Amino acid sequence: MKQFSLTKEQLVEALHARGYESVNVRQITDWRTRDLLPRCDVRGAGRGRSLGREESSWSDGQRIIEQSVWIIELLNLYGGYGYVYVPLWLLGYPVNLDRIREALSGPLERTISSFERDCTSECNMEDVLSDAAYKLAAKLQTEESEIVHVPADAIELMLNVFINPDYDLTDHGAFEAWQLWQEQCQRLQASWSRSSTHIVAADSLDSLLNLASKVKQYLSVAEIKCAVDEASYNDLREVGRDIQLMRRMWSMFTELLSRKMRDDIYLPQDLILRLALGLGRIAIYVDISLRKNGYGPDIDSLLRDAVRKLETAFHEQLDTPETLAAHAG
Structure with a gap:
C-alpha cells in the first residue's frame, strides 16, 4: 500500500x-x-x-x-x-519509553502497597494473600472458559512466590493444587484438538519447587519493579526488539492453533486479546528482570531457537512459503 x-x-x-x-x-x-x-x-x-x-x-x-x-x-x-501504553508497545507501535517505564512500574508499586497495607499484627502477608487468592478463585469460577478456573491453593502459591518475601516454599499442598490445574489444562487442550493429543504429565513436585525458587529469586514483584525502575532507554529498546520476535511467534502460533482446534470451539475475542496482552506484559517483566540479572545471552539464544522451531512447524503445517514470508513481517 x-x-x-x-x-x-x-x-x-x-x-x-x-x-x-x-x-x-x-x-x-x-x-x-x-x-x-x-x-x-x-x-x-x-x-x-x-x-x-x-x-x-x-x-x-x-x-x-x-x-x-x-x-x-x-x-x-x-x-x-x-x-494503553504497554499494549500499544506490544502491538508494535512507537511509544514514549518514559511512559512505558511508568506503565510497567505503576501496577507493581500498587500491588506491593495494596498487600502491605492490609497486613496487621494479627494478619501477616501470607494470610492476606490467602484471602486474596480465594476471592480471585471464586471470581474466575464465574468465567465461561474452564482454563481460567484455577484452584485457590494454586493461586495462593503464585501470589506468595511473586509477592511474599518471607514465603518458604514448604506448602506441598499448594504445589499439588498447581499440578492438578496443569492436568486440567492438558485435558482441555486435548479436548479442543481436531486430532488425538497425548496428555503431557504435570511437572513433578521437585521441578515445581526448583522453578518456584528461581521465580522468587529473580521474578518476584519487588525484584521486577527494581529492574523496571533501573532500566535504561537502551535496556527498554532491547526489550522492544524482543517484543518484535515474540509478536512474530505469536502470529505463527495462533495460526497453527486455529488449524488444530475443533470448529465448534469458541473463545471470546476480548478474552483472547486480554490473554495475549496479559501474557505479553508478563513476558516484558520477565525479559527486563532476567536481562538485569545477566541472562541476556540466554534470552537471545532462547528466542532465536523458538522462532526457528515455530517457523519450521509453521512451514510444515501450511506448506506455503508465501504465508511464512507474510508472517515474518
Missing part, C-alpha cells in the same frame, strides 16, 4: 469513516499530548508572511489510523489511558 501523509483533521475523518464517530480533533490532540500518538513528522509548509504555516502531518498515515483504532479499542477494553 502506498504511504500517504495525514493531518489531525484527516485522521478524524478516517476514524469517522470506520465508525468511530465520537472522535474529534481535540481528542486527537489529547492523545498526542499523552504520547499515545507520535509527534507529527512532517512540518507544515509556510503560507507567507503573517499567514503562518499549514498544519503539520504524519508521513505514515495508514499506520497512524491503525494506531488510533487500537487506542480507541484498548480504551474501551481497559478504561484508562495508563493501561
Whole structure:
C-alpha cells in the first residue's frame, strides 16, 4: 500500500469513516499530548508572511489510523489511558519509553502497597494473600472458559512466590493444587484438538519447587519493579526488539492453533486479546528482570531457537512459503 501523509483533521475523518464517530480533533490532540500518538513528522509548509504555516502531518498515515483504532479499542477494553501504553508497545507501535517505564512500574508499586497495607499484627502477608487468592478463585469460577478456573491453593502459591518475601516454599499442598490445574489444562487442550493429543504429565513436585525458587529469586514483584525502575532507554529498546520476535511467534502460533482446534470451539475475542496482552506484559517483566540479572545471552539464544522451531512447524503445517514470508513481517 502506498504511504500517504495525514493531518489531525484527516485522521478524524478516517476514524469517522470506520465508525468511530465520537472522535474529534481535540481528542486527537489529547492523545498526542499523552504520547499515545507520535509527534507529527512532517512540518507544515509556510503560507507567507503573517499567514503562518499549514498544519503539520504524519508521513505514515495508514499506520497512524491503525494506531488510533487500537487506542480507541484498548480504551474501551481497559478504561484508562495508563493501561494503553504497554499494549500499544506490544502491538508494535512507537511509544514514549518514559511512559512505558511508568506503565510497567505503576501496577507493581500498587500491588506491593495494596498487600502491605492490609497486613496487621494479627494478619501477616501470607494470610492476606490467602484471602486474596480465594476471592480471585471464586471470581474466575464465574468465567465461561474452564482454563481460567484455577484452584485457590494454586493461586495462593503464585501470589506468595511473586509477592511474599518471607514465603518458604514448604506448602506441598499448594504445589499439588498447581499440578492438578496443569492436568486440567492438558485435558482441555486435548479436548479442543481436531486430532488425538497425548496428555503431557504435570511437572513433578521437585521441578515445581526448583522453578518456584528461581521465580522468587529473580521474578518476584519487588525484584521486577527494581529492574523496571533501573532500566535504561537502551535496556527498554532491547526489550522492544524482543517484543518484535515474540509478536512474530505469536502470529505463527495462533495460526497453527486455529488449524488444530475443533470448529465448534469458541473463545471470546476480548478474552483472547486480554490473554495475549496479559501474557505479553508478563513476558516484558520477565525479559527486563532476567536481562538485569545477566541472562541476556540466554534470552537471545532462547528466542532465536523458538522462532526457528515455530517457523519450521509453521512451514510444515501450511506448506506455503508465501504465508511464512507474510508472517515474518
